[in-house]
Amino acid sequence: MGWLKKILLSQKSHEQAKSTNHELLALGEDASPLSKDFQQNKIEIEKAFKNAADFRMEKVHIGKEEGLICYLSSMTDSSLLAEQIMKPLSVSAQQERSISNLKEFEAFRKEFFSGVVYQFRDTIHELIADVLAGYAVTIINGQTKTLSLQVGNIKYRSIEEPSTQTVIRGPKEGFTESMDTNISLLRRRIQNPYLKFETTIVGKDTRTPITIAYIDGVINEGILEEVKKRVNKISTHAIFDSGNIEEYITDKSLTLFPLIYNTERPDSAAANLLEGKAALIVNGSPFVLIVPTVFVDFFEATEDYYHSFFIGSFIRLIRYAAFMVALILPSLYVAITAFHHELVPSDLLFSLQAQREGVPFPAVIELLIMEVTFEILREAGIRMPRAVGQTISIVGALVIGQAAVEAGLVSNALVIVIALTALATFVSPIASFTISARLLRFLFVFMAAVFGLYGILLALFFMVAHLVSLRSFGVPYLAPVAPFIVEDQEDVFVRLLSWANQRRPHYLKTESPLKHPNSDSPSPPTDKGDEES
Known part of the structure; x- marks a missing residue:
């Protein structure tokens, strides 16, 4: 296997860098800051979206200032754009106001777009990325920052029963291709403020958002840092599914056995998060990755805990x-x-x-x-x-x-x-x-x-x-069988009663080892006649 290792190492001659915004620049993109010259910014944007039939750039007036609004018609909702963006802009055009600094720009946003998700940007690269993601970007003459307003219109499949994991008893909801939907499915099951979601962008061409989900105070900090480190080191041009992520973050082992667990079931992902693991949600993929994974995980199903x-x-x-x-x-x-x-x-x-x-x-x-x-x-x-x-x-x-x-x-x-x-x-x-x-x-x-x-x-x-x-x-990978951990055998080959399984797996070294320390088996009611006698 030495020759295969040499080939793999030769293809990775330089150290992978963190996936920063600069590293994600596509060919021909500019990472320089926005210019105060209104026309110069317009030329750069038109150059980036040359021959794009769905690109729109419209002139607007914001008080006494001239401005532009840029968006992709294929990525935005026309009704939302008209109601939440164009209508407030037409109202602002009738006012005699000037925007000369960021403070006034922020006051303008609060007045007219208070209910819209927004981001301030200061580079051409970030502006282009927002337009591609379904934002309407507002540019004002003389300003070195732009206001990106979310009016996306990306259609996703509705929530359905998982296709690869048949459900006999239990919730019949499955993850979809929408990352926001998948996050909400986990939020509905774990209504805990310590459930955290951290998102990063991977892929120079696809710019795919990847969210790391975990429960703060439960997951081992060393495992969490390792997960973040591996995700941030991914250097590739495209990510289309969570399966593309696996080869980049899995341990360097040539093996036929999967070292990362994947699931379409939100209840399964939620249960693993509560055990002290992390979940990777990839936008555009209905399969959520669970890490770390051990061999016995592939013999367990969430339905095991819904039956006796x-x-x-x-x-x-x-x-x-x-x-x-x-x-x-x-x-x-x-x-x-x-x-x-x-x-x-x-x-x-x-x-x-x-x-x-x-x-x-x-x-x-x-x-x-x-x-x-x-x-x-x-x-x-x-x-x-x-x-x-x-x-x-x-x-x-x-x-x-x-x-x-x-x-x-x-x-x-x-x-x-x-x-x-x-x-x-x-x-x-x-x-x-x-x-x-x-x-x-x-x-x-x-x-x-x-x-x-x-x-x-x-x-x-x-x-x-x-x-x-x-x-x-x-x-x-063979924990808790090898190394053999006596305390974890209660949920390996057989499972004990739910109230008796009080500890999280020892091999995860969680920050909070106990799940429900005070639970106990319910006792049958005592007969009153017995009490009197």
Whole structure:
């Protein structure tokens, strides 16, 4: 792997700088301050938006002063612009007032735009960025500052049920592509003044806002600083989804396992914030990133806490078992069929050999044919239109499986193994985690074909050793299993009663370790007759 590291390091020959406004300058943009020369500012703005059909620049009068208002018709609401901006400006034009300094400019804003979100800007670069973000920018002759007023008209998808995390019991609201909407969904669930949101801009071309959410006084300060540091060091030209962020902030480890948890569910993100983690909200993405992440997070679902603890614990154990089935069942079939016949009862062994009598391929080739075929069907079902995608997957698997058996290419037992493996793969509540099992399965099959059961044990050994070596923002990936933390075992393989789970995870080293120290199990009411006796 040394050669791959050299390539990655050679591509990063200089130290990444913090994503300041200057660093985010696009090609041809000017970071110089605004000029007092009204015409010079006008020329610079027109140059920046040359050939932009949706750009508008209109002359206005503010008292005795001449001014300009600049905006993009595609990014602003025409009714809001007319009501909140143009109408007050027409009223101000009838007044005999002068604006010669920032104090008078601020007084003018308070009088005419008191209910509008605003920002004062003093560079051409910031002015252009505000216009692109859906602001109407007001420029006054002789002033070196501009007033940006928010009248955005960006349409977003309405709040719907999450598409990748099916909800059986619990809130059916899912995150959307609007960062403001996503923040409000978290605010509604955590009405705590210590819930903080810090926003930074990433991407020279896309200028994508990224918000870091955390609960002050709960999250470990070292973890929070590390999250901020990694986000601020991102140097790229474009961010379109939270998935683009993952590779820039994840620990430098070449691994198949996801080191960052993503979710579409606001209740899941809120629960993780209360545990002492941070959430990254990317504008334009319905997937919120949760950091730091440990291995056991991918076997837990928020619904576990909405059912009784018996049902929640049972379902969680099923997930662990399904992961192992998805990982090693095909390799076990290859190892037993090719090497370890003595592990199979005689009757079953005779049946398996009879089924494979007409199959022209060894067990490993037979299995790889079916695995690759099923992966193609799975991908086709995802990419096809939804009306026919599920039908293609089911019918394709049935038809191809049956035809392959009748043609003598594979055995009936192998079709059962592949079907069970596929079902077990879909048990994980996080889709990104299932990819790890799907890819590692091929490695296990190869090791089983060469070394039998010893190869499977060897692959498991190296996999566990690799997991132990991983870190997520400095937190051991296998915590609280390795290192083993006794106090945290109450919510790993099974979950205890909610009132008994009083502490936040030790491995997060939170500022406030206790969640609800005074909670206790409710006792049944005492019978009055018993009290009298």
